[in-house]
Amino acid sequence: MQSKSTATKSFTAQSEEHQGIHVAIIMDGNGRWAARRGLPRLAGHRAGVAAVRRTVEHAPDLSIGRLTLYAFSSDNWRRPADEVQGIFWLLRAYLRLEPDRLKQQGTRLEVIGRRDRLSKQLRHEIERAECATSKGRNLHLRVAIDYSSRDAITRAAVGASRNLSRDRPPSEELLGRMLAETLTAECGEVDLLIRTGGEKRLSDFLLWESAYAELHFTDRMWPDFDAADLEAALQEFSRRERRFGGVPGAAGQSDAVDGGCAMIAPGSRPFKVKFSAK
Numbered sequence: 001m002q003s004k005s006t007a008t009k010s011f012t013a014q015s016e017e018h019q020g021i022h023v024a025i026i027m028d029g030n031g032r033w034a035a036r037r038g039l040p041r042l043a044g045h046r047a048g049v050a051a052v053r054r055t056v057e058h059a060p061d062l063s064i065g066r067l068t069l070y071a072f073s074s075d076n077w078r079r080p081a082d083e084v085q086g087i088f089w090l091l092r093a094y095l096r097l098e099p100d101r102l103k104q105q106g107t108r109l110e111v112i113g114r115r116d117r118l119s120k121q122l123r124h125e126i127e128r129a130e131c132a133t134s135k136g137r138n139l140h141l142r143v144a145i146d147y148s149s150r151d152a153i154t155r156a157a158v159g160a161s162r163n164l165s166r167d168r169p170p171s172e173e174l175l176g177r178m179l180a181e182t183l184t185a186e187c188g189e190v191d192l193l194i195r196t197g198g199e200k201r202l203s204d205f206l207l208w209e210s211a212y213a214e215l216h217f218t219d220r221m222w223p224d225f226d227a228a229d230l231e232a233a234l235q236e237f238s239r240r241e242r243r244f245g246g247v248p249g250a251a252g253q254s255d256a257v258d259g260g261c262a263m264i265a266p267g268s269r270p271f272k273v274k275f276s277a278k
Protein backbone atom coordinates (compact mmCIF):
# COMPACT_ATOMS: atom_id res chain seq x y z
CA MET A 1 0.00 0.00 0.00
CA GLN A 2 1.02 3.59 -0.44
CA SER A 3 3.24 4.98 2.27
CA LYS A 4 1.92 7.81 4.40
CA SER A 5 4.30 10.31 2.88
CA THR A 6 3.34 12.24 -0.20
CA ALA A 7 5.52 11.33 -3.14
CA THR A 8 5.96 13.71 -6.03
CA LYS A 9 7.08 12.60 -9.42
CA SER A 10 7.25 13.93 -12.95
CA PHE A 11 5.19 12.44 -15.72
CA THR A 12 4.09 13.41 -19.17
CA ALA A 13 0.97 15.45 -19.66
CA GLN A 14 -1.12 15.99 -22.74
CA SER A 15 -3.04 19.11 -21.90
CA GLU A 16 -3.98 21.38 -19.08
CA GLU A 17 -7.03 19.20 -18.53
CA HIS A 18 -6.77 15.59 -17.43
CA GLN A 19 -3.34 16.18 -15.99
CA GLY A 20 -1.83 13.19 -14.34
CA ILE A 21 -0.40 9.96 -15.57
CA HIS A 22 -1.85 7.91 -18.40
CA VAL A 23 -2.63 4.37 -17.33
CA ALA A 24 -3.76 1.72 -19.80
CA ILE A 25 -5.25 -1.59 -18.66
CA ILE A 26 -5.66 -4.92 -20.41
CA MET A 27 -8.51 -6.33 -18.35
CA ASP A 28 -7.82 -10.06 -18.60
CA GLY A 29 -9.08 -13.02 -16.61
CA ASN A 30 -12.85 -12.63 -16.63
CA GLY A 31 -13.42 -16.07 -18.16
CA ARG A 32 -11.11 -17.88 -15.73
CA TRP A 33 -12.58 -16.01 -12.79
CA ALA A 34 -16.02 -17.30 -13.79
CA ALA A 35 -14.83 -20.85 -14.58
CA ARG A 36 -13.26 -21.17 -11.14
CA ARG A 37 -16.65 -20.44 -9.65
CA GLY A 38 -18.55 -22.76 -11.97
CA LEU A 39 -20.20 -19.77 -13.62
CA PRO A 40 -20.71 -18.92 -17.28
CA ARG A 41 -18.05 -16.67 -18.83
CA LEU A 42 -20.50 -13.81 -19.04
CA ALA A 43 -20.71 -13.73 -15.24
CA GLY A 44 -16.97 -12.96 -15.30
CA HIS A 45 -17.51 -10.10 -17.72
CA ARG A 46 -20.35 -8.78 -15.57
CA ALA A 47 -18.08 -8.84 -12.51
CA GLY A 48 -15.52 -7.13 -14.75
CA VAL A 49 -17.84 -4.16 -15.16
CA ALA A 50 -17.86 -3.71 -11.36
CA ALA A 51 -14.05 -3.70 -11.44
CA VAL A 52 -14.17 -1.04 -14.16
CA ARG A 53 -16.39 1.09 -11.95
CA ARG A 54 -14.05 0.70 -8.94
CA THR A 55 -11.01 1.56 -11.04
CA VAL A 56 -12.58 4.62 -12.64
CA GLU A 57 -13.71 5.92 -9.25
CA HIS A 58 -10.34 5.46 -7.64
CA ALA A 59 -8.14 6.63 -10.52
CA PRO A 60 -8.22 10.41 -9.87
CA ASP A 61 -7.18 9.84 -6.22
CA LEU A 62 -3.97 8.33 -7.55
CA SER A 63 -3.08 11.15 -9.95
CA ILE A 64 -4.34 9.22 -12.94
CA GLY A 65 -5.61 11.80 -15.41
CA ARG A 66 -6.03 9.51 -18.39
CA LEU A 67 -7.19 5.92 -18.30
CA THR A 68 -7.56 3.65 -21.34
CA LEU A 69 -9.34 0.32 -20.86
CA TYR A 70 -9.24 -2.54 -23.37
CA ALA A 71 -12.83 -3.76 -23.43
CA PHE A 72 -13.06 -5.54 -26.79
CA SER A 73 -10.23 -6.16 -29.22
CA SER A 74 -10.74 -6.58 -32.94
CA ASP A 75 -9.60 -10.17 -32.43
CA ASN A 76 -12.35 -10.77 -29.87
CA TRP A 77 -14.86 -11.13 -32.73
CA ARG A 78 -13.51 -14.68 -32.96
CA ARG A 79 -15.21 -15.58 -29.68
CA PRO A 80 -18.47 -17.56 -29.60
CA ALA A 81 -21.39 -15.43 -30.77
CA ASP A 82 -23.23 -15.61 -27.45
CA GLU A 83 -20.18 -14.32 -25.55
CA VAL A 84 -19.69 -11.48 -28.03
CA GLN A 85 -23.36 -10.60 -27.74
CA GLY A 86 -23.13 -10.69 -23.96
CA ILE A 87 -20.10 -8.38 -23.86
CA PHE A 88 -21.83 -5.91 -26.16
CA TRP A 89 -24.94 -6.06 -24.03
CA LEU A 90 -22.81 -5.11 -20.99
CA LEU A 91 -21.05 -2.35 -22.92
CA ARG A 92 -24.37 -0.88 -24.06
CA ALA A 93 -25.71 -0.98 -20.52
CA TYR A 94 -22.56 0.71 -19.20
CA LEU A 95 -22.74 3.46 -21.81
CA ARG A 96 -26.43 4.01 -21.14
CA LEU A 97 -26.36 3.96 -17.34
CA GLU A 98 -22.94 5.24 -16.35
CA PRO A 99 -22.78 8.80 -17.76
CA ASP A 100 -24.65 10.35 -14.78
CA ARG A 101 -22.14 8.91 -12.36
CA LEU A 102 -19.22 9.80 -14.65
CA LYS A 103 -20.45 13.38 -14.93
CA GLN A 104 -20.61 13.70 -11.16
CA GLN A 105 -17.01 12.49 -10.96
CA GLY A 106 -15.86 14.90 -13.66
CA THR A 107 -14.97 12.05 -15.98
CA ARG A 108 -14.99 12.48 -19.73
CA LEU A 109 -15.76 9.24 -21.57
CA GLU A 110 -14.47 8.52 -25.05
CA VAL A 111 -14.62 5.32 -27.06
CA ILE A 112 -11.69 4.43 -29.32
CA GLY A 113 -11.55 1.78 -32.03
CA ARG A 114 -13.51 1.07 -35.18
CA ARG A 115 -17.15 2.01 -35.16
CA ASP A 116 -18.19 0.79 -38.58
CA ARG A 117 -18.70 -2.79 -37.39
CA LEU A 118 -20.70 -1.82 -34.29
CA SER A 119 -24.49 -1.86 -34.23
CA LYS A 120 -26.32 1.38 -34.90
CA GLN A 121 -27.76 1.19 -31.40
CA LEU A 122 -24.32 0.90 -29.80
CA ARG A 123 -22.95 3.75 -31.92
CA HIS A 124 -25.85 5.84 -30.73
CA GLU A 125 -25.14 4.99 -27.06
CA ILE A 126 -21.47 5.86 -27.59
CA GLU A 127 -22.28 9.26 -29.07
CA ARG A 128 -24.75 10.03 -26.30
CA ALA A 129 -22.33 9.02 -23.54
CA GLU A 130 -19.46 10.98 -25.10
CA CYS A 131 -21.62 14.04 -25.50
CA ALA A 132 -23.09 13.83 -21.97
CA THR A 133 -19.66 13.58 -20.34
CA SER A 134 -17.70 15.89 -22.65
CA LYS A 135 -17.12 18.51 -19.96
CA GLY A 136 -15.44 16.16 -17.49
CA ARG A 137 -12.09 17.59 -16.44
CA ASN A 138 -10.83 15.21 -13.74
CA LEU A 139 -10.34 12.05 -15.73
CA HIS A 140 -10.26 11.24 -19.42
CA LEU A 141 -11.57 7.69 -19.64
CA ARG A 142 -11.14 5.89 -22.94
CA VAL A 143 -12.83 2.57 -23.56
CA ALA A 144 -11.36 0.61 -26.47
CA ILE A 145 -14.02 -1.28 -28.43
CA ASP A 146 -13.26 -3.17 -31.65
CA TYR A 147 -9.76 -1.83 -31.18
CA SER A 148 -6.54 -2.96 -32.82
CA SER A 149 -3.39 -0.93 -32.46
CA ARG A 150 -1.99 -2.16 -35.77
CA ASP A 151 -5.21 -1.08 -37.41
CA ALA A 152 -5.01 2.36 -35.72
CA ILE A 153 -1.41 2.81 -36.90
CA THR A 154 -2.32 1.74 -40.44
CA ARG A 155 -5.22 4.18 -40.52
CA ALA A 156 -2.99 6.97 -39.21
CA ALA A 157 -0.51 6.21 -42.00
CA VAL A 158 -3.26 6.27 -44.62
CA GLY A 159 -4.54 9.58 -43.17
CA ALA A 160 -1.03 11.05 -43.24
CA SER A 161 -0.44 9.92 -46.82
CA ARG A 162 -3.54 11.84 -47.93
CA ASN A 163 -1.99 15.03 -46.61
CA LEU A 164 1.34 14.50 -48.31
CA SER A 165 2.60 15.37 -51.75
CA ARG A 166 2.09 12.54 -54.24
CA ASP A 167 5.28 13.42 -56.09
CA ARG A 168 7.78 13.24 -53.29
CA PRO A 169 7.98 10.65 -50.50
CA PRO A 170 7.90 12.27 -47.03
CA SER A 171 10.98 12.21 -44.86
CA GLU A 172 10.89 9.58 -42.14
CA GLU A 173 11.04 12.37 -39.61
CA LEU A 174 7.95 14.10 -41.01
CA LEU A 175 5.95 10.89 -41.35
CA GLY A 176 6.92 9.85 -37.83
CA ARG A 177 5.79 13.18 -36.49
CA MET A 178 2.47 12.98 -38.34
CA LEU A 179 1.80 9.49 -37.02
CA ALA A 180 2.73 10.50 -33.48
CA GLU A 181 0.44 13.51 -33.69
CA THR A 182 -2.48 11.42 -34.90
CA LEU A 183 -2.00 8.57 -32.47
CA THR A 184 -1.26 10.60 -29.37
CA ALA A 185 -3.34 13.71 -30.07
CA GLU A 186 -6.11 12.96 -27.61
CA CYS A 187 -4.40 11.26 -24.73
CA GLY A 188 -0.64 11.36 -25.16
CA GLU A 189 1.66 8.44 -24.51
CA VAL A 190 0.99 5.71 -21.98
CA ASP A 191 2.96 6.01 -18.74
CA LEU A 192 1.93 2.74 -17.15
CA LEU A 193 0.40 -0.31 -18.81
CA ILE A 194 -1.22 -2.87 -16.52
CA ARG A 195 -2.31 -6.35 -17.55
CA THR A 196 -4.28 -8.54 -15.18
CA GLY A 197 -4.88 -12.28 -15.45
CA GLY A 198 -1.28 -13.52 -15.36
CA GLU A 199 -0.44 -13.31 -19.08
CA LYS A 200 2.47 -11.18 -20.22
CA ARG A 201 1.72 -9.79 -23.63
CA LEU A 202 0.42 -6.61 -25.25
CA SER A 203 -2.27 -8.14 -27.48
CA ASP A 204 -2.23 -5.34 -30.08
CA PHE A 205 -3.05 -2.63 -27.50
CA LEU A 206 -1.64 0.91 -27.83
CA LEU A 207 1.64 -0.30 -29.36
CA TRP A 208 2.82 3.12 -30.54
CA GLU A 209 1.60 4.97 -27.48
CA SER A 210 3.26 2.49 -25.11
CA ALA A 211 6.74 2.75 -26.64
CA TYR A 212 8.13 3.93 -23.29
CA ALA A 213 5.38 2.72 -20.98
CA GLU A 214 6.29 0.96 -17.79
CA LEU A 215 4.71 -2.49 -17.74
CA HIS A 216 2.96 -4.04 -14.76
CA PHE A 217 1.71 -7.62 -14.93
CA THR A 218 -0.36 -9.08 -12.14
CA ASP A 219 -1.85 -12.54 -11.59
CA ARG A 220 -5.00 -10.97 -10.19
CA MET A 221 -8.03 -11.78 -12.36
CA TRP A 222 -9.71 -8.61 -13.60
CA PRO A 223 -12.99 -9.06 -11.64
CA ASP A 224 -10.92 -9.18 -8.42
CA PHE A 225 -8.85 -6.11 -9.28
CA ASP A 226 -9.51 -3.46 -6.66
CA ALA A 227 -8.28 -0.14 -5.31
CA ALA A 228 -5.40 -1.80 -3.42
CA ASP A 229 -4.19 -3.49 -6.63
CA LEU A 230 -4.29 -0.20 -8.49
CA GLU A 231 -2.38 1.51 -5.70
CA ALA A 232 0.20 -1.29 -5.68
CA ALA A 233 0.73 -0.86 -9.43
CA LEU A 234 1.13 2.91 -8.99
CA GLN A 235 3.49 2.37 -6.08
CA GLU A 236 5.70 0.13 -8.17
CA PHE A 237 5.53 2.62 -11.03
CA SER A 238 6.59 5.46 -8.76
CA ARG A 239 9.76 3.52 -7.89
CA ARG A 240 10.72 2.88 -11.51
CA GLU A 241 13.42 4.97 -13.10
CA ARG A 242 12.31 6.11 -16.53
CA ARG A 243 15.21 6.79 -18.83
CA PHE A 244 13.60 6.97 -22.28
CA GLY A 245 16.83 5.72 -23.76
CA GLY A 246 18.90 8.38 -22.02
CA VAL A 247 21.13 8.19 -18.98
CA PRO A 248 20.20 9.44 -15.52
CA GLY A 249 21.42 12.94 -14.86
CA ALA A 250 21.91 13.91 -18.53
CA ALA A 251 21.17 17.59 -19.13
CA GLY A 252 17.59 18.35 -20.14
CA GLN A 253 16.29 14.89 -19.41
CA SER A 254 16.33 14.11 -15.76
CA ASP A 255 14.40 15.63 -12.96
CA ALA A 256 15.52 14.38 -9.60
CA VAL A 257 12.55 14.07 -7.32
CA ASP A 258 12.33 12.62 -3.86
CA GLY A 259 15.79 11.19 -4.16
CA GLY A 260 14.80 9.36 -7.34
CA CYS A 261 15.34 10.37 -10.91
CA ALA A 262 12.13 10.79 -12.85
CA MET A 263 12.74 11.18 -16.55
CA ILE A 264 10.69 13.16 -19.01
CA ALA A 265 9.75 11.66 -22.35
CA PRO A 266 11.58 13.25 -25.27
CA GLY A 267 9.44 15.98 -26.78
CA SER A 268 6.88 16.03 -24.01
CA ARG A 269 6.14 18.78 -21.58
CA PRO A 270 7.13 17.95 -18.01
CA PHE A 271 4.83 18.55 -15.13
CA LYS A 272 4.55 17.31 -11.61
CA VAL A 273 1.75 15.36 -10.06
CA LYS A 274 1.07 14.56 -6.48
CA PHE A 275 0.71 10.92 -5.71
CA SER A 276 -0.57 11.02 -2.21
CA ALA A 277 -1.64 8.42 0.30
CA LYS A 278 -5.21 8.16 1.43
Ligand code: FPP
Nearest residue numbers: 027028029030031032045048049052071094
Ligand atom coordinates in the same frame (compact mmCIF):
# COMPACT_ATOMS: atom_id res chain seq x y z
C1 FPP B 1 -10.75 -10.50 -21.17
O1 FPP B 1 -10.94 -11.58 -20.30
C2 FPP B 1 -11.90 -9.61 -21.11
C3 FPP B 1 -12.65 -9.21 -22.17
C4 FPP B 1 -12.38 -9.64 -23.55
C5 FPP B 1 -13.83 -8.37 -22.00
C6 FPP B 1 -13.66 -7.22 -21.08
C7 FPP B 1 -14.96 -6.64 -20.80
C8 FPP B 1 -15.35 -6.14 -19.62
C9 FPP B 1 -14.48 -6.04 -18.45
C10 FPP B 1 -16.74 -5.68 -19.43
C11 FPP B 1 -17.12 -4.40 -20.08
C12 FPP B 1 -16.17 -3.28 -19.98
C13 FPP B 1 -16.51 -1.99 -19.74
C14 FPP B 1 -15.53 -0.91 -19.98
C15 FPP B 1 -17.82 -1.57 -19.24
P1 FPP B 1 -11.08 -13.05 -20.89
O2 FPP B 1 -12.51 -13.30 -21.18
O3 FPP B 1 -10.18 -13.21 -22.06
O4 FPP B 1 -10.60 -13.90 -19.68
P2 FPP B 1 -9.85 -15.31 -19.76
O5 FPP B 1 -8.47 -15.06 -20.31
O6 FPP B 1 -9.82 -15.74 -18.33
O7 FPP B 1 -10.67 -16.21 -20.63
